[in-house]
Amino acid sequence: MALLEVRDLRVAFNTPDGVLEAVRGLSFDVDRGSTLAIVGESGSGKSVATQTITGLTSGARVSGSARFDGTELIGASSEVLRTIRGARIGMIFQDPLSSLHPYYTVGWQIVEMIRAHDRSVSTSAARRRAADLLGVVGIPHARTRIDDYPHQFSGGMRQRVMIAMAMALDPVLLIADEPTTALDVTVQAQVLAVMRRLQEDFGTAIILITHDLGVVAEMSDEVVVMYAGSAMERAPRRTLFYANHHPYSEGLLGSLPAKGGTRDRLTPILGVPPSLIGLPAGCPFAPRCPYAFDRCWRETPPLRMVFDDPDHASACWLTPVLSEREALRAARVDREPDQPQESASATRVEVRP
Amino acid sequence: MARFLFRRLALGLLIMWLISLAVFALFFIAPNDVARTLAGRQATPETVALISARLGLDQPIWKQYLDFLGKAIHGDLGYDYYHQVPVTEIMAQALPITLSLVAGGAIIWLVMGVFNGVVSAIRPRSFVDRSLTAFALFFYSMPTFFLGLLLLYFLYYQLTVAGYPIFPPGGYAPLSDGFWPWLQHMILPWFTLALVSAATYTRLTRASMLEVLGEDYVRTARAKGIRESRVITRHALRSAMTPIVTQFGIDVGALVGGVVVTETVFSLPGLGKTSIDAINQQDLPVIIGIVLFASLAVVVANIVVDIFYAVLDPRVRLH
Numbered sequence: 001m002a003l004l005e006v007r008d009l010r011v012a013f014n015t016p017d018g019v020l021e022a023v024r025g026l027s028f029d030v031d032r033g034s035t036l037a038i039v040g041e042s043g044s045g046k047s048v049a050t051q052t053i054t055g056l057t058s059g060a061r062v063s064g065s066a067r068f069d070g071t072e073l074i075g076a077s078s079e080v081l082r083t084i085r086g087a088r089i090g091m092i093f094q095d096p097l098s099s100l101h102p103y104y105t106v107g108w109q110i111v112e113m114i115r116a117h118d119r120s121v122s123t124s125a126a127r128r129r130a131a132d133l134l135g136v137v138g139i140p141h142a143r144t145r146i147d148d149y150p151h152q153f154s155g156g157m158r159q160r161v162m163i164a165m166a167m168a169l170d171p172v173l174l175i176a177d178e179p180t181t182a183l184d185v186t187v188q189a190q191v192l193a194v195m196r197r198l199q200e201d202f203g204t205a206i207i208l209i210t211h212d213l214g215v216v217a218e219m220s221d222e223v224v225v226m227y228a229g230s231a232m233e234r235a236p237r238r239t240l241f242y243a244n245h246h247p248y249s250e251g252l253l254g255s256l257p258a259k260g261g262t263r264d265r266l267t268p269i270l271g272v273p274p275s276l277i278g279l280p281a282g283c284p285f286a287p288r289c290p291y292a293f294d295r296c297w298r299e300t301p302p303l304r305m306v307f308d309d310p311d312h313a314s315a316c317w318l319t320p321v322l323s324e325r326e327a328l329r330a331a332r333v334d335r336e337p338d339q340p341q342e343s344a345s346a347t348r349v350e351v352r353p
Numbered sequence: 354m355a356r357f358l359f360r361r362l363a364l365g366l367l368i369m370w371l372i373s374l375a376v377f378a379l380f381f382i383a384p385n386d387v388a389r390t391l392a393g394r395q396a397t398p399e400t401v402a403l404i405s406a407r408l409g410l411d412q413p414i415w416k417q418y419l420d421f422l423g424k425a426i427h428g429d430l431g432y433d434y435y436h437q438v439p440v441t442e443i444m445a446q447a448l449p450i451t452l453s454l455v456a457g458g459a460i461i462w463l464v465m466g467v468f469n470g471v472v473s474a475i476r477p478r479s480f481v482d483r484s485l486t487a488f489a490l491f492f493y494s495m496p497t498f499f500l501g502l503l504l505l506y507f508l509y510y511q512l513t514v515a516g517y518p519i520f521p522p523g524g525y526a527p528l529s530d531g532f533w534p535w536l537q538h539m540i541l542p543w544f545t546l547a548l549v550s551a552a553t554y555t556r557l558t559r560a561s562m563l564e565v566l567g568e569d570y571v572r573t574a575r576a577k578g579i580r581e582s583r584v585i586t587r588h589a590l591r592s593a594m595t596p597i598v599t600q601f602g603i604d605v606g607a608l609v610g611g612v613v614v615t616e617t618v619f620s621l622p623g624l625g626k627t628s629i630d631a632i633n634q635q636d637l638p639v640i641i642g643i644v645l646f647a648s649l650a651v652v653v654a655n656i657v658v659d660i661f662y663a664v665l666d667p668r669v670r671l672h
């Protein structure tokens with residue numbers, strides 16, 4: 001049994017313009033000690049999905065299931081969720097400056113977290129633990145810096161503080177929502193290294209939300225590619241990078257082999273994600289998909305196994321046979337030598353599910 | 354922090370000096386001839402000259418001003434025209450009454466406003482939120498004197514007629530007469546003052562809380578598994594208090610110089626009523642004394658607010 005099993009998660013918000021379906025039938029598993037990366041453009045529902053699982057979204061209509069270590073989280077009482085949050089599921093967010101309270105010292109904020117879950121820990125013991133944690137995440141002079149305020153730290157150091165706080169109670173799952181997006185490139189690698197080291201030491205599972213494929217390549221075991229609120233493709237990291245099936249993954253990775261075989265050509269995906277209000281039937285990626293054909297507009301493709309690999313699933317009507325999919329890819333490269341275009345005239349291989 | 358404090362005090366002194374100039378200009382070198390007014394219509398030129406000399410009006414302007422300023426700094430605001438009582442003594446009698454009124458009223462409106470605002474912000478657009486908003490706006494839109502008279506009619510007149518003389522019709526009982534009489538005299542004025550102001554604080558708190566509740570650090574607090582009540586108070590309200598404290602300081606500072614309408618309705622001889630009486634009687638030294646004191650209160654309140662601001666926010670304090 002996986003540590004976290006999410007099944008058909010749906011989250012909808014009532015907005016003045018209508019019902020906004022932020023998450024539309026998302027399913028994934030996270031195994032103990034492993035890292036699942038969730039990638040996708042901004043607005044694809046990554047944050048809403050993970051925050052709903054931990055009970056942090058308010059005012060939303062939620063359905064589906066999220067079993068965490070045997071406990072159903074969707075619909076659980078706020079007290080159950082509260083005791084799980086922080087203690088068993090740690091969370092860190094994109095912007096460490098705005099995510100820490102500006103009026104309290106970092107030590108106070110970590111101590112508060114420790115004592116919120118165990119009143120029997122004395123404040124001084126919690127402070128010692130907080131100082132140790134700051135040392136573990138690589139903050140110099142942790143013993144004195146514990147009394148500094150967030151604004152007195154640099155961006156990278158602040159994110160280390162967030163990590164120290166999230167790891168304070170040795171959670172089994174860490175949800176890191178774009179933990180390096182707001183940081184300088186050089187600092188990003190250091191922060192990722194801290195996370196990886198803690199994962200090795202404590203055996204923590206990680207859900208890593210990012211839109212940086214470099215981060216995915218470095219950190220993840222498995223990858224879920226999200227688009228418009230649902231999973232487009234789910235695969236082990238290597239499979240996703242070297243034998244992806246879904247045209248959206250292909251576009252994200254810029255994985256078109258250019259003529260001559262090099263893979264380094266950047267191919268941006270044209271167009272913008274669809275509105276999540278009143279999304280029509282059919283594949284949500286169809287308006288931007290260079291492979292789209294009739295069926296894509298009519299029927300929504302389910303996530304199904306492709307390439308005869310039980311660990312690999314894709315929500316796309318294109319052929320699930322590896323060689324045929326590669327042939328399509330090659331045909332597309334021939335057709336669009338420089339710039340991908342939306343062309344409707346190519347022959348497609350349609351396969352019944 | 355020390356530099357900040359010093360700058361703030363220096364600025365306060367500068368402002369007080371400018372105010373003293375303005376007061377002097379308005380009352381002493383304005384077109385009206387103080388000596389002639391004081392001497393009365395039938396006065397001989399000799400009398401007017403005598404009064405002029407006694408007031409120092411025959412001196413050059415700058416000398417007059419320095420004289421006025423020097424005395425004011427030493428707490429000498431002159432004597433009132435009618436009973437020759439030192440102005441400071443008149444003010445010293447009125448001040449405790451105004452302070453009683455402002456302190457009690459301020460505490461009530463602050464507690465009411467912040468509590469209602471927080472409750473509203475927790476469930477925006479809910480029934481509770483709308484009811485509290487309606488309640489607040491009802492009193493907000495009511496003129497102070499009308500609310501005062503309304504309270505007097507129902508809680509003094511009707512209750513007394515019904516045989517429960519709990520509230521007096523007005524006037525003041527000093528604390529030295531005992532706590533209960535003092536309280537009896539203060540409750541209606543307090544609520545008159547507080548109910549009108551509470552609306553401002555309800556709206557301010559609600560808006561401030563709604564903004565803070567959307568902050569990332571509030572989400573972090575929840576992600577840490579902190580109890581919701583603590584998230585609201587220690588995390589959200591702590592930040593949301595900053596604009597409230599600012600407004601509070603400015604309001605209290607402005608009222609300490611006299612709560613004209615409420616004091617008048619309840620016949621409380623505080624600074625507000627004293628200044629109205631002084632204006633009616635053209636009692637210039639008293640008016641000047643109260644104007645100077647009221648200005649000082651506003652300036653001091655602003656400095657206190659700024660210091661408090663720094664104490665509340667380490668980003669300001671440690672800059």
Ligand SMILES: Nc1ncnc2c1ncn2[C@@H]1O[C@H](COP(=O)(O)OP(=O)(O)O)[C@@H](O)[C@H]1O
Binds near residue numbers: 040042043
């Ligand atoms: N509280 C909310 N009310 C209405 N819409 C929301 C709310 N929170 C998020 N959304 C919408 O849900 C969609 C998904 O958002 P999000 O999960 O933050 O995307 P991502 O994290 O993938 O960038 C966006 O279109 C966003 O506008």
Ligand code: SF4
Binds near residue numbers: 289
């Ligand atoms: S289902 Fe059709 S439109 Fe959607 S990704 Fe596959 S080919 Fe493109």
Ligand SMILES: [Mg+2]
Binds near residue numbers: 046047048177
């Ligand atoms: Mg996000």
